[in-house]
Amino acid sequence: MNFYPQENNKKLKVCRIAVIGNCGSGKTVFSKRLTTLSNLPVYHLDDLFWNADWIPTKPTVWKKKINDLVLQDKWIIDGTFDNTLTIRLNQADLIIFLDIPLWRCLWRVIVRDIKRYCGQRDTLPLRIRNQPHRPKGGEGIITFWLYVISFSIRRRPKILKQLQNVKCPTIILHKHSEIEEWLNTFTPKAVDF
Numbered sequence: 001m002n003f004y005p006q007e008n009n010k011k012l013k014v015c016r017i018a019v020i021g022n023c024g025s026g027k028t029v030f031s032k033r034l035t036t037l038s039n040l041p042v043y044h045l046d047d048l049f050w051n052a053d054w055i056p057t058k059p060t061v062w063k064k065k066i067n068d069l070v071l072q073d074k075w076i077i078d079g080t081f082d083n084t085l086t087i088r089l090n091q092a093d094l095i096i097f098l099d100i101p102l103w104r105c106l107w108r109v110i111v112r113d114i115k116r117y118c119g120q121r122d123t124l125p126l127r128i129r130n131q132p133h134r135p136k137g138g139e140g141i142i143t144f145w146l147y148v149i150s151f152s153i154r155r156r157p158k159i160l161k162q163l164q165n166v167k168c169p170t171i172i173l174h175k176h177s178e179i180e181e182w183l184n185t186f187t188p189k190a191v192d193f
Helices: 027-038 045-049 059-070 082-091 102-117 137-163 176-185
Strands: 002-004 016-021 042-044 075-078 094-098 170-173
Touching: 016 027, 016 082, 027 042, 027 075, 027 094, 027 176, 042 045, 045 059, 059 075, 059 082, 082 137, 094 137, 102 137, 170 176
Parallel strands: 016 075, 016 094, 042 075, 094 170
Antiparallel strands: 002 170
8 A cells, every 4th residue: 555645644624525446446436335335416427427328428528528527526536537537536535546456447347348238238338328338339348448557558648647746635446455444444533644
C-alpha cells in the first residue's frame, strides 16, 4: 500500500472520493462497499458515459456532466476516463488508486465478458443492459482486452505522475488484502492522515 499525504498527522473530513484504476481492477465493487460504509452517493462513470447501443456521450456533454457532478458536496466517483480525470482529481478530498496487477485485471475482464456473453447483464452499464455485451461482436471484445493491456504501459505511468501533484491525499492499493485492510479500517466521519 502506498500513501501520498499532503500534510502529516491531519484528520481530514472525506466527502468526495475518486476511485480510479484499470478496467477489471475492482473499482465498482470497491465503490459499492465504500458507499455502504460512508453513506456517500456513488456514481459509476460507465453508467453516465454509455448510452443505448454503446453510443458514447458527446465530449462537450460529457465534460459538462462531470463538471456538474464534481461540484456536488458529496460523492464517490468510480472510473478513470482520462479526458475528465484531472477535473475529478482536483475536486476530490481523497483519491483511491486500485493499482492491481495487469494479469488480475485482464483475468477479471475476460471472466466478466464470458459471464456477460452467457447472459449475466448486471455488470453492464445501466443504459445497455439489454444490448449486446460488446459492440462489433468478438472484434470489440479483443479490442477492449488490448485496451486493458495497454493501461499498464501507457496510462498507468501518466496517472502515477499526476497523482504526485494533486492537493489531496492519495492511497494506492495493490492487492486484495490491502483493499480489505483499508475498507476494514475506514471510518465514515474522518480519515487519519
